[in-house]
């Protein structure tokens with residue numbers, strides 16, 4: 021974790037695991053998500069429970085489709101280092117919040133959601149008179165509210181659900197948070213729809229591009245199939261002498277999205293004046309689309325060869341998402357008036373970092389919570405930890421075999437800064453374990469050079485030396501003698517200490 025502080029507005033969106041995604045999904049959502057991950061604190065998930073609201077009777081492809089969608093997310097450029105991607109059913113808190121909402125949401129609110137009636141009409145061969153189907157917008161409200169998302173990037177069709185989400189948040193705050201100033205300090209916050217600006221993209225038969233119509237081009241379409249689909253596409257000019265418009269033609273739409281300005285101008289002129297043939301136009305479109313999809317296809321292929329990497333992304337994403345969701349749920353349970361589980365015995369292991377664990381020591385009479393630090397990596401810190409278990413509340417000093425004196429100190433975050441207090445005894449190496457607000461533990465190592473040079477400049481508080489670390493835009497810095505020195509998270513590399 022290098023991205024510590026996160027004051028960027030939060031975005032959340034999800035897709036059902038319908039299988040491999042198509043270009044409609046790409047231009048209507050994914051492309052936009054890829055941009056958002058640079059400017060927003062993004063959570064993108066795969067709504068597998070949502071898939072059950074309409075397809076509970078055949079789940080044979082549910083798990084496989086979930087992986088396919090994750091492969092598409094990654095292939096188009098969503099980066100697990102920049103956004104959090106996860107599978108809905110891995111974060112049980114969504115279900116818990118949905119259940120609590122189901123207690124306080126009037127039935128009429130759900131029956132009035134337009135998609136409730138529409139989908140029943142649109143899918144006549146499906147019996148959708150199911151409790152879960154009716155409650156689906158409420159599950160979506162839980163998905164959004166549990167992350168305190170500010171924005172929900174979705175298409176217009178989902179806007180009514182975001183509206184309902186706001187109503188649910190308002191109702192929750194008014195029913196359960198009577199003693200609280202819910203304007204200044206709401207438990208749940210009302211999200212806004214971030215309408216995705218998406219160019220029109222017709223399916224190959226001129227209807228809306230949709231998987232169920234079989235008129236789509238997949239993001240992962242292989243070159244020969246891509247060519248074939250474009251070749252077979254309906255166009256806007258039944259005869260060569262007819263004038264047409266790229267706006268009304270699936271192939272024209274592809275040019276509008278994937279071709280260069282010049283080429284788009286060329287085919288637009290040719291189409292509207294009937295000076296080019298659709299065959300030529302299609303060939304040009306194929307080249308443009310293929311140029312765009314080839315790198316995506318390659319990345320996807322490469323990833324599909326490494327299922328362990330995808331699994332890792334899914335696991336790490338769930339962990340991150342769960343931490344955020346759980347934080348909201350603690351406040352939610354308290355607001356609802358449930359007995360907090362803090363008064364029950366702690367689970368044996370609380371994971372708070374990629375490589376470092378804080379483990380509560382259970383056999384203690386001390387009133388304050390005591391945490392053991394467990395190190396998952398192999399290496400120096402792991403070795404010393406096995407010999408001399410580290411404790412979060414207690415500094416430790418070690419001498420390495422080469423006679424270097426190493427201090428290990430811990431501190432919790434306070435308003436974006438950490439103060440590590442230590443005795444005024446020079447050290448060769450200082451290991452700083454910084455617990456952040458989300459209970460992540462980050463490890464920083466100050467090497468001998470920095471310590472020797474700056475030791476006397478560190479702030480003094482009485483007898484103690486204060487090493488102050490503060491959040492910055494892209495990491496943390498050490499402030500010493502009025503200067504800010506950038507420091508780096510160690511990321512498993514304790515080679516300097518071996």
Ligand code: TRP
Pocket residue numbers: 032033034035036067070159160163164172174178
């Ligand atoms: N309802 C969305 C769809 O069918 C998927 C979805 C579920 C979603 N939960 C969400 C989208 C939360 C945005 C936010 O496409």
Ligand code: SF4
Pocket residue numbers: 255256257264265266269270271272273287290291292296297298299301302
């Ligand atoms: Fe479609 Fe191109 Fe033919 Fe125009 S010229 S109708 S855009 S295929």
